[in-house]
Amino acid sequence: MEAIASAKYLRGSAQKARLVVDMIRGKDVNQALAILRFSSKRASNLIEKCVRSAIANANEAAEKANIAIDPDDLWVKTVFVDRGPTKNRRRVRPAPQGRAYREQRHFCHVTIMLSNDAKPEVAARGKATGKDSATKPAKLAESKGRKRGGAAAAPRAKRVTPKTQAGSKAEAKPSETAKVEGEKKPAKRAPKKKADA
Numbered sequence: 001m002e003a004i005a006s007a008k009y010l011r012g013s014a015q016k017a018r019l020v021v022d023m024i025r026g027k028d029v030n031q032a033l034a035i036l037r038f039s040s041k042r043a044s045n046l047i048e049k050c051v052r053s054a055i056a057n058a059n060e061a062a063e064k065a066n067i068a069i070d071p072d073d074l075w076v077k078t079v080f081v082d083r084g085p086t087k088n089r090r091r092v093r094p095a096p097q098g099r100a101y102r103e104q105r106h107f108c109h110v111t112i113m114l115s116n117d118a119k120p121e122v123a124a125r126g127k128a129t130g131k132d133s134a135t136k137p138a139k140l141a142e143s144k145g146r147k148r149g150g151a152a153a154a155p156r157a158k159r160v161t162p163k164t165q166a167g168s169k170a171e172a173k174p175s176e177t178a179k180v181e182g183e184k185k186p187a188k189r190a191p192k193k194k195a196d197a
Contacts, residue, residue: 001069002077003058006111007050010043013106014083017043021079021110029055029074029114047110051076054114069116078113 010017020043024032029051036048055071062069084107092100 001058001062001065001067001117002113002115003054003061003074004111004113005050005054005057006109007046007053008109009084009107010046010110011105012043012046012108014081014108016041017047017081017108017110020044020047021081024051024076025079026119027076028072029076030072032076047112050110050112051114054112058114058116073116074114075116075119076112077115077117078111080111082109082111084108 020036020039020041023035023039024047027035032051033048036044036051055074058069058074059071086107087105089103089105091103093103095101
């Protein structure tokens with residue numbers, strides 16, 4: 001059985017309310033209420049009221065359907081926040097270069113759905129979305145084959161360093177080491193003189 005409650009025109013932006021809503025998604029009702037009760041976010045009090053309203057709606061729907069329901073079995077199935085209207089206030093905030101920004105008052109709409117059905121298992125959900133360890137190497141191989149743009153696509157200069165170790169110098173022929181040690185830079189050429197015509 002599912003029950004929905006929505007709170008409209010709540011003070012505060014939708015972006016800030018989503019931070020609170022993300023904390024309670026998929027939790028038990030009691031756990032969600034505890035999280036909202038001790039959260040320091042301003043939107044948490046209003047969202048807590050909405051959760052309590054959804055619990056009351058679930059009890060009401062159960063009574064109408066003549067079903068016994070235990071509120072402790074409910075869990076937060078779906079929660080989302082929509083952006084509400086933005087009210088332009090008459091107040092103004094100073095801005096750079098002598099300009100002024102109007103202060104805006106943001107509102108949002110919160111919708112909560114509670115359910116007493118069995119929760120989906122976390123392990124089964126992880127395999128369904130492809131978070132299994134067997135699929136990770138395949139994804140890595142795909143991403144390595146892709147071309148990237150920007151600075152990542154620019155060619156890099158290759159370093160050429162001789163692979164010399166203590167053991168490999170002893171094994172090298174004496175004529176090769178003499179060449180490396182006795183190498184001289186090529187002499188500069190004299191500039192060509194122009195022929196008089």
